[in-house]
Amino acid sequence: MVCLDRAKEALYQTKLNLKGKTSKLELIHSRVQDMNLPENSIDLALWGNSIHYLDAEEQEEALTKVRHALKKGGWLFFNSAFYAESRPQETIVFYRAQVRRAVEYLKSKGIDRDRMDARPAASNFFSKEYYEDLVKKVGFSLVDVREKVVRLSGVAMEHISAFQEYAAGALHGYNPPDAAEAMKLSVASAMEQYGEPDNNGILAVRRRWLAISAQVI
Numbered sequence: 001m002v003c004l005d006r007a008k009e010a011l012y013q014t015k016l017n018l019k020g021k022t023s024k025l026e027l028i029h030s031r032v033q034d035m036n037l038p039e040n041s042i043d044l045a046l047w048g049n050s051i052h053y054l055d056a057e058e059q060e061e062a063l064t065k066v067r068h069a070l071k072k073g074g075w076l077f078f079n080s081a082f083y084a085e086s087r088p089q090e091t092i093v094f095y096r097a098q099v100r101r102a103v104e105y106l107k108s109k110g111i112d113r114d115r116m117d118a119r120p121a122a123s124n125f126f127s128k129e130y131y132e133d134l135v136k137k138v139g140f141s142l143v144d145v146r147e148k149v150v151r152l153s154g155v156a157m158e159h160i161s162a163f164q165e166y167a168a169g170a171l172h173g174y175n176p177p178d179a180a181e182a183m184k185l186s187v188a189s190a191m192e193q194y195g196e197p198d199n200n201g202i203l204a205v206r207r208r209w210l211a212i213s214a215q216v217i
Contacts, residue, residue: 002042004028004035033062037069045070047078052125053165063138070216076140079211082166084127085147086208094194094205098161099170101189102182106174113173128210140214148211151204154191158184 001022003014011027018025028035032047033054045066051059066076080086087095106113128145135142152160160166161183164176171179195203 002026002028002037004030004032006031033058033065035062035065035069037065039068040071042069042074043071044075045077047076049079049081051078051131052080052082055124056126059134060138063135063140067139067216072216074216076135076214076216077211079209080131081207081209082125082169083131083208083210084125086125086210088149088206088208091194091205091207094190095170097194098157098183098186098190101186102171102179105182105185106171106178109178111174111178113171115173131210131212135212135214139217141217142212143215144211144213146211148209149206150209151196151198152207153202153204154187154195157187157191157205161187 001018001024003011003018003025004027005011005014006029008029011029015025015027030036047066051062054062063076070076128147132142132145161170162180164180167179167183168174168176170183174182191203191205195205197203
């Protein structure tokens with residue numbers, strides 16, 4: 001088993017989680033677009049909910065390297081909850097309220113925005129059709145595309161908002177750690193105003209998750 005991540009902390013946690021569960025584990029500290037696995041060396045690749053952090057050029061480069069590393073007939077599975085169709089129209093008011101409150105919090109702390117800072121790749125949501133075309137462009141056979149609607153509770157949204165990459169996309173121009181803190185703290189009030197209650201009164205926002213399966217032909 002090979003696990004690759006650009007974050008050393010994630011690799012360390014992976015090592016702890018898989019201790020005693022696999023006899024052979026290789027941990028690689030690298031960005032996916034920079035990886036250098038031997039060609040035709042793996043049977044299956046799982047890429048969990050992070051392809052959206054790369055720009056279009058990096059995505060194509062990364063998927064090309066994954067395809068070269070896979071054996072003939074090998075499988076690729078990846079997902080994203082941050083694509084063009086991921087947010088149902090009626091939930092947009094929640095995200096706008098969260099961002100607005102986060103900006104108000106940052107201003108109250110005297111934290112300014114760098115208006116010259118470029119928008120990060122994480123703020124560009126590509127469409128489902130774009131990802132379908134991308135896997136075919138780099139030489140995969142597209143096997144399955146699914147969308148699933150899930151309910152994200154306040155706790156789940158706080159976890160997501162605490163990711164610096166996510167916060168930097170929502171509040172570009174602000175220091176990512178400060179943006180992440182502000183986005184996390186802004187969840188509760190936005191959820192209270194715009195969350196949808198279930199039968200037990202628990203508030204959440206609905207979101208679509210995209211899952212794509214492809215195979216080396």
